[in-house]
Amino acid sequence: MAGLDTTLKKIRKINILPTFPDIVDGIINLIEDPMSSASDLAKNMDPSMVGEVMRVANTAYFGMRSFRKITTIEHAIAIIGYEHLSHILLQMPFLKMVQVNDEAFDRNGYIRHSIACGVMAKIMSTTLHIANPHEVYISGIIHDIGIIIIYQHFRHSWNAINSLVCTKNVPRLTAEREVLSVDHGFIGAVLLENWNIPQSITEAVKFHHSPLKTQIFKDNAVITHLANEFSKRIDFNKDFSNFNYFLSRHRDYIDYMVDLGGHFSPSNEVMFFEKIYSSLDGVRRYLHGTMEGEKEVDDTCNCC
Ligand SMILES: [Fe+2]
Ligand SMILES: [Fe+2]
Known part of the structure; x- marks a missing residue:
């Protein structure tokens, strides 16, 4: 360790x-x-x-x-x-830093997850009137950069973490903390702090898995966390056949959002899902149309 x-x-x-x-x-x-x-x-x-x-x-x-x-x-x-x-x-x-078609890193899955997180964070922020939508858009998109840093600069630890995740079913965050003493949120935030990225963004990156632990910019951390969790549920291969299917698969996520401080009325609930659906469908088409030559992957990625 x-x-x-x-x-x-x-x-x-x-x-x-x-x-x-x-x-x-x-x-x-x-x-x-x-x-x-x-x-x-x-x-x-x-x-x-x-x-x-x-x-x-x-x-x-x-x-x-x-x-x-x-x-x-x-x-x-x-x-x-x-x-x-x-x-x-x-x-x-x-x-x-990540080679196209590198078997060890699901690049497409990572890109989809990160953009989905940023897009959803912005929609959540504007719908719930929590946090700064521009800042959480950025923290959402770069929230998992620590994973790339581990992959690129801590390759021995990367292999050890993957071994714990794949062979012993250890959750990725636990495995990271076991191997590196810290998790990818912390690593990403340290890097961003070195580059003087605003603290309103770095705190959200640092605490995107434990938003209630931060004392400052808690709203940005909560929204980045919610968007990350929602983004992990999205199946880009199946979810966009039609809106009702999408709604039925994800409507229960409202409960999780309300538990963390969100306020929904029945009318803004459906509007919220409509916005998420059309924005993510746009992201899906965009990525499909621009990742020419890249191997299609399933939705099991290194994201967290
Ligand atoms: Fe993460
Ligand atoms: Fe993530």
Whole structure:
């Protein structure tokens, strides 16, 4: 078992994403300032991000909306729209660390789960009038970055954790704490704190599995937690055949949300599920259309 000091020392040495704090700042400004344009974000992108945005804009999914090949970043951003753009920019720096089609890491499952969590966190926040919707959108999308850090920078521990999870049925969080002394929420938050990401986001990442343990920004942590738990229930292969099926499968989740402080009336309950359904269906189509060449996986992922 690695001691806490050793683990912290190793995390603090990770210096792979110098532009990430600018990206987070840019996205917060973009969604909060109606005068800012998506192309403002382009100024903070590194070359590999520009490349990925161009690649996505030229996939068949977006290609149908444009009559010609997209050759400028401004055109690519206009085609993608800032919501999908923020998905790409918040995820991509971390996903660069994970090879496409790596058998040891369910990359597609991770992306689906993370984007679903961010999208649901924002909808929950606006429906329940709890927390800051822009901040929980970001904390939702990056809440499990600690898992990628363990996978990439603690490979020996990653194997030991997976062995406990798969052969001894130990819950992933327990296995992480046993092997590394801390869990992936803590590891992700330490990394984000090193990059001076706002505490309203890092606290939600740190406590997304135990939101009542934090004293500050508790609402952001609660919403990120609720969105994470709901996101784990989503079956992207089956849930989107029709809305009534989706509603019948997930309506009981309201009880869990109410237990943690949510307020629902019968009218906003159905509206809430309608918003979740249409937003996640949009995410599902987007991911299906833009992950060309990537292997289809089932919904069993390394997410937590
Ligand atoms: Fe998690
Ligand atoms: Fe998660």
